[in-house]
Amino acid sequence: AGMDRENAPNIIAAILPIVVGVVLINFAKLPPIYGLGISVILCILLFYRSIPSGELVPALNEGFSNGVMPLIMVTAVVGIAQVVAQTDAFDVVKNQLLTFSSTSKVATAVSVVGITNVMALICGSASGAIAMTLDMFSEAWLSAGLDPEWIHRVVVTASGGFDTVPWNSFVVLILTMGKLDHKRSYMPIFWVSLMAPILIALLGVFFV
Template sequence: MSFALGLGGIVVALVFLTVAVYKGWSILYSSIISVIIIALTNGRDLYEALTVDYVSSFTSYAAAYFILFCEGAMLGKLYDASGAAWKIGKTVVEKCGTKFALVGYIAVAAILEYGGISTFVICFVLLPLAKPIFKETGTPWYMWPAITIVPIIGPELMTPGGLQTHNIIPTQILGTDLTAAPVMGTVFTVVYFAICGLYFVWELRRAKNVEWKRNSLPPVDESDAAADRDDAPNILFAILPIVVGVVLINFAKLQPIYGLGVSVILCIVLFYRSIPKGSMIPTLNTGFANGVMPLIMVTAVVGIAQVVAQTDAFVVVRDELLTFSSTSKIATALSVVGITNVMALICGSASGAIAMTLEMFSDAWLSAGLDPEWIHRVVVTASGGFDTVPWNSFVVLILTMGKLDHKRSYMPVFWVSLVAPILVALLGVFFV
């Protein structure tokens, strides 16, 4: 098969995946169809591509991160069911007042994300909190996904010490720890929030001149009126499991699965009285199950990346990128951002892109003299770029939850979740 046909097949497969998700097709069977397109256009044995390349990557990734995903989801469910997340949010917003309520909302999301609560669960926690805040502050609802994603991306990908899977994966491949490149990571976080803050000011000013944007209101549900939780744990109990998890993993150097496990146990003990009688076991069951589907969705697109990695077309592209990166240290640094985003585009998943990128390229980068902590932070930050394709599972989830569509809400997400992380990752060149 020719290089042009093979590369064209990969592009067609990714375009198909984008259209399929826009149409509401499941990422699971859509990914299999994409694999078929890639295999046929690249001269790969179809049976081997499906049963070896795709499935082996699918199962190996799921096996490696199964416990972490499920622990994070259990933590999130316990915070949700007990009202602890609501308590944190209510306390912060009350302290901020109406004028700074939106800042308080962003702070709550950042705290929960940094503490290791699953990204897929945070949305469910933040949605009821966001509706009254957006209404009181007059913030157009079409901006909810973008405003919610910013405090997720910063702590998840850039802030040193975060407990999310994205920050944990490099530690298992590079031998770094969660606080890798603390100065650079802190600079990344500050610059990212500054860029996004300026964008929000600009976009919200523009929204005043567009009728549909100006009149974009939160959806109304019957459950909204009963949002208050008088039985929620007090604020000290609410934040303690997160603080303990951060300290155990970042300072006591406990393995992440143990640190998150301790946080889950603390939630059970401290939140026991706040969870309705007889609901603890169902809450734990649901929480664990909530971690499985996001993991499967991520592994599905990681499987596509593995199939792509076996094609001759990808080998040519990979070798060209490695050749360019070997010309100088600056070129190597630039190539880290570029290669990570190529993998993110193929995976449609930041965590999947991180794992695949480091497994394929980290040895070459280390041989070129790049510091492993630098690689850790730049790869994790850069992975937040082209993973935010329209068919990204989190993008689909948050738009669906907010009763919004790609046409009106995706562009703000594009600027803060695709463009901004790439720009920030490129700052890594100055820290080489």
């Protein structure tokens, strides 16, 4: 939808709905649906003069589409990860990883990077991989003599590797919002957000 630049809102009016939404949801503890709804209504009131006549409904339709479609894609991906985590196959993988052991401290350090990325691949989420990896493997790694601070740093770094698979929720979200496709846009993401964290985490092995 077009916009009348002569009547464009100032910066305070532009950021006010965002601030109101954050305050209502995080501090006033209003349910997100109501906090966002109030922010939308505030947007309409503040920006009404800036939207050309007859463009209000198309603008709302476009905003709704831009918000709902990424939401559907992200929830679908997250839902798949949750289903996978409940399967027997996931238990088999988890048990196999738990039985992994090595008498070499360096080999165990390398396994931190590898296991974290296996979990990130299964979860499709860096934060999920961090939580599950530390919960299931931290005691074994501590028993092998690895420093807890080192484990934390390497797990956090390594988790940003295989979580960036093509079906990762964040990848899907940014490509959907940017109106891009995987064929043309995924390779730069692959090198920057998948390979780089793994290589950096592997460098941490030299400081174990």
